Amino acid sequence: MSTIGKALTLLDTISRLEKEAGLSDIARHCGLDKATARRFLVELEKHGFVEQDMETRRYRLGGAPVRLARIRETRFPYLSVATPFAKELASLTGETVHLSEHAAGRLSTIHVEDSQRAHRVIVDVGSILPFHATASGLGFLAFCPQKEIDAALSAPLQAFTDHTLTDPTALRQTLGETLRRGYSICHHGLETGVVSVAAPIRAPGSTPVGAIAIAAPATRADKETVEQMGRAVMATARRISERLFGLEQAAADPLARRAG
Template structure:
């Protein structure tokens, strides 16, 4: 009589499958990566590799491999102090593409259009990572000189007005970490001295807005203000970008006020009441 099929959870080698094999036998690698991102999205404070492996029922080595690939492509970010992982800037772009009806950009669209019409310049919303700001949406201006940007464009914090906002209104550890590393130069006017940048950050914090005349590109300036969430944490930045002819080194007070009013309206739409 032939032997009946075995119900023992072992493979042909007579050994039980490893936990990661048990998961991935039924799930493609891409789905496992999504499960990793899903777990991180449910933990705003971030997760370490050990805890994430426990939640997913996977070995730490396999989880770490997934995290490394996701981090390389911007889908997760790692806190340099705690080594914990959280969702990265690329997820903002993905969320925008998948859920544009309800995201912040859609809520902000009427405000962006009003600001663009007031100042005539390109209006940009950005989010951020530890070292860069990332453009997530924009409305092109009506001025004869148009600034070309696209979602996903990234800039170093010290080279743009949006980055100065992140350093001024973001977490202390982000600011401290950035000031301890070499500061890249884009033009002769880019701030590359840590003490000077620290002083600029303090100024931005006091007045509530930032500029960066010709610090990224010669002939280009930007004004930026913070976008704050209901809990007071920084979501990202709102910026006006244009030629130095239209946005001079000494900005028009009307432009600054229009920017601050628009940023306040978008922040209020996210629940911020400060």
């Protein structure tokens, strides 16, 4: 792997750590030499991607990504467009709603609207959503070109719970159903006791850019409620897509593209 790749992987690792971490910790997590990790950290710090607390000597995420994210957001206002819809969906359903974005071949949570209920599902901003074990992942993947699906299913698939689907054939069938239905359903894929539904956010002809999902405790998610939430999330995803990519959306037939 190139030096750049290693440094960016280190940055990614830092972003996943619960909180500020020391040099040795970081080196261990990345499988890097201490000296190498330090050089990377110094370099990343020079550019504002990490910060070092002068007292504790620990490292944390820096401010540089904020600037980049704001620039990206002015060019492609995904968050600012989608957030109000997510809020609306959260208050409509009373459940936790989260938005994810596709980047670097992964789906990452970029916004969460928490349910107001005491018993609710917690989703962390920044968490990575595995394609095969989350409604977001399935909803995203179902509307991707076959090539992406193959790539996602060829990697070894981790079973997070007893219910996690890890058989590629079964998953392909699930994706087919999702595509026909228009939204995905995931029972206990990543955590037991959680049911979620999701739909992709996408320009008509192309790969989705992300997904919006509702996550509810299984105790509140009977068949009818799930269907209701599914239709709601699908409608919201469509409205967000229309706002982002224009109004051509309505005409496009999602099934047509898959024929090739």
